[in-house]
Amino acid sequence: MGSSMKKKRDKKKDFQKPKLRLGKAKAKADNFTDTSFKAKAIIVNQQSLSTSAPSSALQFSHFLSLASSSKSETQRRDALAYLTSQISTKPVNEPLPIPATVILPKLLSLLLDGSTSVRTNLLKLLALLPSGDISAHAETALLYIRAGMTHLAADIRRDALLALEWLLTSTSSNTNDPVVSCPGGWVKTLNCFMTMLGWAASKEPTSWTSASKASFDKTGKMFPQQLTVLAHFIRAGLEEDQTGSIHYSGFGFFQLENRHMMMPSVPNAFAHLNLFGRCRDEEGEMYVDREDRQRVFHRVFMDAVEKGIERAKKEAGEAGRAGAVLQKVLHDGMADFDGSD
Amino acid sequence: MGKKRVGALEKVDADLSNLQYKIRRDPRSYNEEFSQQYRQYQTQRDIFLANPNTDATNGIVSFKDLIDFVAHVADCYLEATKPFPEELKEILTLHHAELESELREKIVGSLVLLRRKDIIDSTELLNTLFPILVSTPSKTLRTLLYQKILGDLRTSNSKTKNHKLNRTIQTALYNLLTSDRTSQKGLWAVKITRELWKRQIWTDSKAVEIMKEASLANNEKVIGGGVRFFLGGDKEREDKEDEVSGEEEAIDMGKLKHQALINKKTKKKAKTMERAVDKVKRDRKKKNAPHPLNFSALHLLHDPQGFAENLFQKHLQNSKSKLNLEQKLLVLQLVSRLVGLHQLTIISLYSYFIKYLTPKQPSVTSFLASLAQATHKFVPPDALEPLIVKIANEFVSEASASEVAAAGLNAIREICVRQPMAMNDTLLQDLVMYRKSKDKGTMMAAKGLLSLYREANPDLLKKRDRGKTASMGIKSGAIQQRRFGEEDAGGIEGLELLEEWKESERKRKRAERGLPELGTDEEEESSEDEQDWEVASNSSSDSGGWINVESDAEIEISDSDDDKPSAKRVKLDKTVVKDSTPAEPEDPAAAKKENEDKISKLATTKILTPADLLKLQELRNSAAVAKAMGGNRIQTARLKEMMARHADDALTADQIEGFAKLQKNTREEKIAMAREGKGDRNEHKSTQAIRRAKKDSEGKSTTNKEKSRKKNFLMTLGKAKYKQKRSLVQTKRVLQGHIERAKRGGKRGNIGM
Incomplete structure (x- = not known):
């Protein structure tokens, strides 16, 4: 009987109400589980802790990668701004933390970026880069500039022109400017200009309504600028190579060919032989000499450009002035061309 | 005026789809915009080619979109976009392994689009896609390419067969198979050919030739594909055809016309109506179109003897062959099928079977079926006799399980159907004794063997087993033993039945008109023939919806004092008389001669119409059934089934197994079988009561025991x-x-x- 009495008491206990008292902790529930634990160290994932702050070089490369591959446009813009400030504030003689030859290929694709602020910042940054390193990357840069020039968005087209101008100024000190002599640099870029200005269509006869829409829509504001850059470009391509002629005169008659015997001063000096690349067509060909460029220009673009200039001059104003400049450049450049192919 | 809402992309002027829409409406005006975009495409392409494996989509407009755009409007500017297809092909061919998947898919899609716009032709497209299909490591691309290739082949063959294209592709597939026999790439050739065969796009011998090469390859998968095609490709094709013809539901034109009268008349509804009329017309045309002649793959083979020999030597006899048992069985099935169908001679095939003919051998029934399939009347009996003896010794004995014995007997019967001379009398007499077996499968199999030899060679049977017809046939000399390789003199089986039927039919018609029974009326005949030319018209008129019930034959024969017996009766009369009284004291040679005369008369003087041929088949069947009337209903049904089985159809392991399945049921099957007929156990009732209730609900009566x-x-x-x-x-x-x-x-x- 005793055990049964005990059981009865136990059962009763379940239904008794626990007494709560002030100042005492509440009784734990029956099914309470203790989840606290002890550990010597806690490791939190994805956190890099170091005692020293990152070096400026490391930070530079971090922001460079951020600028080139971040998905958010504000992040790209800020990263570019950071890079710009870093480069501009460094002492003059100190080299860049990362050489320009590494920076350029990473950033050039931003020329086609959808955000205007990113592109503006990029142009600022490009302007700060030392001009000596740029000429080696002229071909890559031209690829993106051409893509920008034919872009559907007008803003990108405008910025591409600015970039081209930057490229021309920074490489103009070289003999034989790589912008016009690299593969595809001359003909393809001129083609882009033609489509941009709407002069390409003049090859085939069309009705007068479709002619030169460029000056009517909102690209019209850009028209003078386009003409100016084109003039710049043509001057780079067709201008008499003064440095070269001085070079020749410095040596005597016997050393006329001396230049070819010396170590080449440009990278990839035999690129025009195209030993390892794929076959190039007329557009992609390298036009190394001024005469080559003149010949191609005369054959393909001369008529369209002259017609275009006529039309631009008729518009007068800023466009007319730019047209006049272009005409002068053209005249100078083609002055000694005899016209025989 | 409200402000025009513009999309985000339109704001920046980067809306390619908008431009595409505009261009499609007026290509000439947007020439300049297009040329700008085309230039953009070119520059993007340059960028892409400079480093193809990086993703160049960080701008607003990606390369992918540009390709899509140019492909869509390429037909408006044919001159400007001339190099475009070439460039796409080049990108795809050179960089397909490293391209980003979406761009890759877009390029493939654009190429197909260009093909649809007829800017490039099919051959060009397929020649580009096919090498990539074979070589690419990406599975998604492979499925895409496979789809596109098939789709293009189908569309270019949809109106008329594009023979030139088919030939090029077939040659490419053939070369793929023959160039490297060990590689698995040949599987694509097999897949494509099989699919096109199924859809009846390729039905020529060249496709069969491709599959032949596949089955002679060195790769197991390719071999399997090729062999399976020959074994099942035609069936698949038929199924597909049935499926297609079954799909079309009939349009109720009357209902539609009625609706058109009542409902509101709109342009849309008029158009639907027009389309429906069109469809009905097309369906009718299709129904009346002559059935395309589709030879089975096995019949289209060149040199089946060489093929069968090669298969046998390469995959079966060769000890180095790496095929597993299942694959070997497939090859064996194909070889035996070829041997049986084309009556080929491969003597070593039969000795190959010997070691597999034991009950312990896995899937032995398939081996037995193959052996039976490989037998035909030109196989020397010497080659088959040891096999039959082996089967008898291994399978058919008191000690073996009843299923095994049944399978063995069935196999022996199937072999002997094809070559009756492979049997000797002592063995046959032993085997026939099993007809007294208590197991139903064994009993049926033994009876089948008995009835076979009653017809084929009753001399081998004991006298009391021969049966009435056979023993009388032997006595009169009507049944003679066939020699090896003996063939019937040419003739059409059952032609004399047809003649008799025609005669009686004519008599009946003349009687109806009140003319004397005999006499010629040529004009009437000819007009009748014209009427009977079409199968459909004939079948509806002559039988009049009445079905010939065979079991009544006995009764009808007895009251033969009728003046004008109907056609049916006459026919049955004659056949039964012929069966029951063959013991006329006539010299068999004379009978044969008379028979020949008959044949030549009908088959050479008249053209047999389709209706005639149909009737001939019907008469043949009913004569055979009437002959077997002595047996019970089940036997008659089996006989009918055996006749229905075409000589081209394969013999399967199921047919050898007969009633008894060799493999035991699984546990689930057993449980299901036990549960069957017991109903649900919701209420407490005896099994008997449940069964009784079920029978009552079905309206069935009680058994004698219950009564x-x-x-x-x-x-x-x-x-x-x-x-x-x-x-x-x-x-x-x-x-x-x-x-x-x-x-x-x-x-x-x-x-x-």
Whole structure:
């Protein structure tokens, strides 16, 4: 009987109400589980802790990668701004933390970026880069500039022109400017200009309504600028190579060919032989000499450009002035061309 | 005026789809915009080619979108976009492994789009896609390319067969298979060919030739694909055709016209109506179109002998062959199928079977089926005899399981159907004894063998087993033993039946018109023939919806005093008379001569119409059935089924296994079988009661046992009294009968097994 009495008491206990008292902790529930634990160290994932702050070089490369591959446009813009400030504030003689030859290929694709602020910042940054390193990357840069020039968005087209101008100024000190002599640099870029200005269509006869829409829509504001850059470009391509002629005169008659015997001063000096690349067509060909460029220009673009200039001059104003400049450049450049192919 | 809402992309002027829409409406005006975009495409392409494996989509407009755009408007500017397809092909061919998947898919899609716009032709497209299909490591691209290739082949063959294209592709596939026999790439050739065969796009011998090469390859998968095609490709094709023809639901034109009268008349509804009319017309045309001649793949083979020999030597005899048993069985099935169908001679094939003919061999019934399939009447009996003896020794004995014995007997029967001379009399007499077996499968198999030899060669049977017809046939000389390789003199089977039927039909018609029964009326005949030319018209008119019920034949024969017997009766009359009284004292040679005369008369003087041929088939079948009338209904049905089986159809393991399945049921099947017919166990009721209730609900009657159980007690008293009144002799007889039965082992006895 005793055990049964005990059981009865136990059962009763379940239904008794626990007494709560002030100042005492509440009784734990029956099914309470203790989840606290002890550990010597806690490791939190994805956190890099170091005692020293990152070096400026490391930070530079971090922001460079951020600028080139971040998905958010504000992040790209800020990263570019950071890079710009870093480069501009460094002492003059100190080299860049990362050489320009590494920076350029990473950033050039931003020329086609959808955000205007990113592109503006990029142009600022490009302007700060030392001009000596740029000429080696002229071909890559031209690829993106051409893509920008034919872009559907007008803003990108405008910025591409600015970039081209930057490229021309920074490489103009070289003999034989790589912008016009690299593969595809001359003909393809001129083609882009033609489509941009709407002069390409003049090859085939069309009705007068479709002619030169460029000056009517909102690209019209850009028209003078386009003409100016084109003039710049043509001057780079067709201008008499003064440095070269001085070079020749410095040596005597016997050393006329001396230049070819010396170590080449440009990278990839035999690129025009195209030993390892794929076959190039007329557009992609390298036009190394001024005469080559003149010949191609005369054959393909001369008529369209002259017609275009006529039309631009008729518009007068800023466009007319730019047209006049272009005409002068053209005249100078083609002055000694005899016209025989 | 409200402000025009512009999309985000339109704001920046980067809306390619908008431009595309505009260009499609007026290509000439947007020439300049297009050329700008085309230039953009070119520059993007340059960027892409400079480093193809990086993703260049960080701008607003990606390369992918530009390709899509140019492909869509390429037909508006044919001159400007001339190099475009070439460039796409080049990108795809050179960089397909490293391209980003979406761009890759877009390029493939654009190429197909250009093909649809007829800017490039199919050959060009397929020649680009096919090498990539074979070489690419990406599975998604492979599925895409496979789809596109098939789709293009289908569209270019949809109106008329594009023979030139087919030939090019077939040659490419053939070369793929023959160039490297060990590689698995050949599987694509097999897949494509099989699919096109199924859809009846390729039905020529060249496709079969491709599959032939596939089955002679060195790669197991390719071999399997090729062999499976020959074994199942035609069936698949038929199924597909049935499926397609079954899909079309009929349009109720009357209903549509009625609706058109009542409902509101709109342009849309008029158009739907027009389309429906068009469809009905097309369907009717399709129905009336002559059926395309589709030869089976096995018939389209060149040099089946060489093919079968090669297959056998390469995959079966060769000890280095890496095929597993299942694949070997497939090859064996194909070889035996070829041998049986084309009556080829591969003597070493039969000795190959010997070692597989034991009951322990996995899937032995397939081997047995293959062996039977490989037998035909030109196989020397010497090659088959040891096999039959082996089967008899291994399978058919009292000690073996009943299923095994049944399978063995079935196999022997199937072999002997094709070559009856492979049997000797002692063995046959032994095997025939199994017809007394208690197992149904074995009994049926033995009976089948018996009935076969009653027709084929009753001399081998014991006298009492021969049966009435056969023994009388032997006596009269009507049944003679066939020699090896003997063939019937040419003729059309059952032609004389047709002639008889025609004669009676003519008589009946003349009688109807009140003309004398005999005499010629040529004009009438010819007009009748014209009427009967079409199958459909004939079948509806002559049978008049009545079905010939065979079991009534006996009764109808008895009252033959009728003046004008109907066509049916006459026919049956004659056939039965011919069967039951073949013992006319006529010299067989004379009979044969007369027979020949008959044949030449009908088949050479008249053109047999389709209706005639149909009737001929019907008569043939009914004659065969009437001949077998002595047997029970099941036998007749089996006979019918055997006749229905075409000579081209394959023999399967199921047919060898017969009634008994060799493999045991699984547990689930057993449970399901036990549950069957017991209903649900919701209420407490005996099994018997549940069964009874079920039968009642089906409207079925009670059994005798149940009736006796429910019988009124008083009514049974009389019988019970009689039992006590039996005489001693009667009681003794009853008891003795009981003992006798017990000794025999039940009513049917223990003879045999």
